[in-house]
Amino acid sequence: MKQVFTMTxxxxxxxxxxxxxxxxxxxxxxxxxxxxxxxxxxxLIIGVPVAVLVCVMILSRRAERAAFGQIEGQTGAAGAALSTLRRGWIVEEQPVAVNPRTQDLVFRALGRPxxxxxxxxxxxxVNSLIAQEKKKLNRVAPNVPIHVIKAGNGEGQTPLKKITKVMKKYPKNLTQQExxxxxxxxxxxxxxMPMPKGVDPMKARPDRKGLRGR
Structure with missing residues (x-):
């Protein structure tokens, strides 16, 4: 908690x-x-642990905001956001598609949705990268649903801190065995795919404890 508080x-x-x-x-x-x-x-005795719980909840939310704020705008930030997913998801740490000229990236996660x-x-x-990746996926797993999230703060994009929340709302289409x-x-x-030259993916890793309020 001290580390989370200091970071926040x-x-x-x-x-x-x-x-x-x-x-x-x-x-x-x-x-x-x-x-x-x-x-x-x-x-008053009952109120003390409740007050502590309220403070922990507030610190958790503020820590999450601070952690994502630290990686906002860095190359690889979308992949870093995916790294905070918990059990049930298989996440590729490296981008599965890269445009070397523009440094646009596509990261992939697999779960029950x-x-x-x-x-x-x-x-x-990024539409061309998406089309290429969908073509590859349809070749090896033609019946598996494909969802696309465009990370960012612009129109039609999803902010980093909301990516995992959006993913958890998708309907479950596959069993764990599937x-x-x-x-x-x-x-x-x-x-x-290799990260673009000069990019260190570890620099875009958020503090997991901060993101999860631990």
Whole structure:
């Protein structure tokens, strides 16, 4: 928690006062309820862990925002966002399609909803990369649903912090056994593409503890 707090405070200097205020307000509410029921000591004791929980929840959300803020705009940020997915997803760490000239990228994840392609680059410009990757996927796994998420803050794009949330809302089309079967079919495509010259993918890795509030 100390590491998460320190990381968050670097980009959100007011986090200390926000947490103190949230904790005090929560305790005050419980104290008032205790006074109304003529048992303020018991209610205050109950309010302490609740106040701590409220502070942890606020810190978790602020930490997530701070972590994504650190990688925003970096090449490989979309892949870094995918790396925070939990169990049930098979994520390619390296981009599966790259435009060396523009440094547009396509990352791939496989889960029960099917294959999810996450692009990085202007919404209109990445369409050719998407078409190429869909063609490859349809060749080895023709009946598997393919979803596309265009990462970014422009029109028709999805902000980094919302990518995993969007993915979790997709309907589950495959069983876990089918996911593993498709993964084996995609093995021939899993060689990955090299990152553009001068790009260090590790620099675009967010703090996982911050993203998950741990």
């Amino acid at each position: 405070r670097k980009s959100d200097p007011n986090i200390t006062w926000i947490l103190l205020l949230a904790g005090l307000v929560t305790l005050l509410v419980f104290l008032l309820v205790g006074v109304l029921f003529h048992n303020w000591i018991t209610w 099917g294959v999810v392609l996450v692009t990085e680059g202007p919404a209109g410009r 996911v593993h079967a498709v993964s084996n079919r995609l093995a021939s495509l899993n060689k990955g």
